[in-house]
Amino acid sequence: MNWIERWQALSARIVGLMEAGNFLIQAYAVENQNTGAVRRLLDELRQIHGELKKLYDDCNAQMPSAAAMALKMFCSEGVPPPSPSGDAVELQPLAVLHAFRGRFNYLIRDSEIEARNATELAFEHLQRLIAVDDRVRSCWKGAFDAGEIACEKLGSVHLLAHRIWAFKVKGSHAETDLVYGDTSGQSHLHVHRVARAMVLTEWKVVRDEKKTEQKASEARREAKEYSAGILGDLELKQTRYIVLVALRQRTAPSDVEEHGVCYRHIWLAVDPETPSKIARVKE
Numbered sequence: 001m002n003w004i005e006r007w008q009a010l011s012a013r014i015v016g017l018m019e020a021g022n023f024l025i026q027a028y029a030v031e032n033q034n035t036g037a038v039r040r041l042l043d044e045l046r047q048i049h050g051e052l053k054k055l056y057d058d059c060n061a062q063m064p065s066a067a068a069m070a071l072k073m074f075c076s077e078g079v080p081p082p083s084p085s086g087d088a089v090e091l092q093p094l095a096v097l098h099a100f101r102g103r104f105n106y107l108i109r110d111s112e113i114e115a116r117n118a119t120e121l122a123f124e125h126l127q128r129l130i131a132v133d134d135r136v137r138s139c140w141k142g143a144f145d146a147g148e149i150a151c152e153k154l155g156s157v158h159l160l161a162h163r164i165w166a167f168k169v170k171g172s173h174a175e176t177d178l179v180y181g182d183t184s185g186q187s188h189l190h191v192h193r194v195a196r197a198m199v200l201t202e203w204k205v206v207r208d209e210k211k212t213e214q215k216a217s218e219a220r221r222e223a224k225e226y227s228a229g230i231l232g233d234l235e236l237k238q239t240r241y242i243v244l245v246a247l248r249q250r251t252a253p254s255d256v257e258e259h260g261v262c263y264r265h266i267w268l269a270v271d272p273e274t275p276s277k278i279a280r281v282k283e
Contacts, residue, residue, distance in 0.1 A: 003055065003058070003059035003062050003063060004108075004237065004238065004260040005259060005260045006055055006059070007055065007104070007108070008260065010048065010051055010052060010055065011101055011105070013048055013051075014048060014097055014098065014101045015101075017041065017044050017045065017048065017094060017097070018094060018097075018098050020041060020044075021041055021091050021094050024037050024038070024041070025091075038091060041091060041094070042079075042091070042093075045079060045093060045094060045097065046079050048097070049075070049078070049079045049097075052071065052074065052075055053075040055071070056068070056071045056072055056075055060072065062237070063108065064107060064108055066107045067104055067107035067108045070100070070103055070104055070107055071104060074100045077096075079093060112236060112237070112238050112239065114196070114197075115164075115196060115197030115199070115236045116236060116239050118162055118163065118164060118196055118197060119159070119162075119164050119197065119199050119236065119239075119241065121162065122158065122159045122161075122162035122164050123159075123241075123243075123266050123268070125158075125162070126155070126158050126159075126268065127268060127269065127272070129158075130268075130269070130270060130272065131272050137270065137271065139154065140154065140270040141270050141271055143245075143270070144205060144245055144246075144247065144270045147205060148203050148204060148205050148245075151203050151205060151243075151245045151268075152168065152178040152201075152203045153178055153179050155178070155201070155203060155243060155268075156177075156178035156179055156201075157179065159199070159201075160194075160195070163194065163195050163196040163197070164195065164196070164197055164198075164199055165191055165194070165195035165197070165198045165199070166178055166198075166199050166200075166201045166241075167198060167199070167200060167201070168200070168201060168202055168203070168222075169200060169202070169222055169223060169225050169226040178201075197235070197236050198235045198236065199235075199236045199239075199240075199241060200223060200226055200235075200236070200240045200241070201240070201241045201242075201243055202219035202220075202222050202223045202240070202241070202242050202243070203219075203243045203245060204216070204218065204219045204242070204243070204244055204245065205245050205246075206244050206245065206246040207246075209246065209250065212244065212250075212253065213253060215244060216242055216244060216253050216265055219242040219244075220242060220256060220263045223240045223242065223263065224258075226240075237261075238260065238261060238262060239261070239262045239264055240261060240262070240263050240264070241263075241264050241265075241266055242263055242264065242265045242266065243266045243268055244265060244266065244267050244268065245268045245270060246267065246268070246269055246270070247269065247270060247271045248269055248271065248272065248273060249267070249269040249272040249273060250267055250269070251267065252265040252266060252267035253265045
């Protein structure tokens with residue numbers, strides 16, 4: 001299980017604990033009563049706290065830096081030791097846990113949104129550039145004829161203009177530079193200086209549209225070999241891009257989500273027809 005899946009499981013456990021606490025208070029009007037139920041809820045709280053600490057120890061390098069810091073601070077505060085009274089007032093730390101859950105969810109979601117939006121913009125810009133610029137279109141048609149490696153190189157340079165550092169997978173823990181084919185990995189400091197996000201991409205040339213799903217499935221299978229976490233907070237972890245390069249414009253396959261990762265399909269037409277021409281053909 002990756003860290004996102006582990007967090008999702010813990011998050012669901014936190015929600016269950018909060019619901020149990022609310023039920024106890026509402027159903028039994030618990031105020032300052034010595035109840036075994038309160039002590040059991042506190043035991044659950046301590047177990048969750050221990051799991052969160054383990055999550056930080058195991059996975060903090062893979063998380064957005066702000067989220068990792070928030071988790072570290074929460075874990076460092078600890079859980080107050082139980083008192084003999086077992087009073088309902090001891091359930092106050094549940095509110096702190098609930099607030100942390102909301103904050104952590106915000107921090108991990110927010111870091112993905114900016115990078116994902118920037119990547120989507122870069123691909124949209126590339127498609128429109130091919131459509132309106134004869135020189136760019138000619139270059140991409142040549143890359144299409146040459147094969148996937150040529151497309152990868154052109155595409156990665158375009159994405160870099162949008163401060164998106166695209167890479168592909170080679171082995172479970174190695175990123176491969178799309179321009180130079182280097183698997184040793186770029187200097188992490190250098191990547192942080194120039195890029196807003198590092199994005200896993202798998203590029204496939206589709207010469208026969210009947211084989212679109214076959215190509216997409218092959219690319220997803222290759223992308224699954226990768227274990228996220230090389231560059232920590234810079235890396236877009238929840239979305240991976242399958243780029244299908246073809247001659248004509250078509251609708252891309254639907255996204256596929258597996259184990260907390262969304263495989264987003266981008267259809268890139270190197271010789272697209274204009275919308276008006278497509279409309280005339282349909283008539």
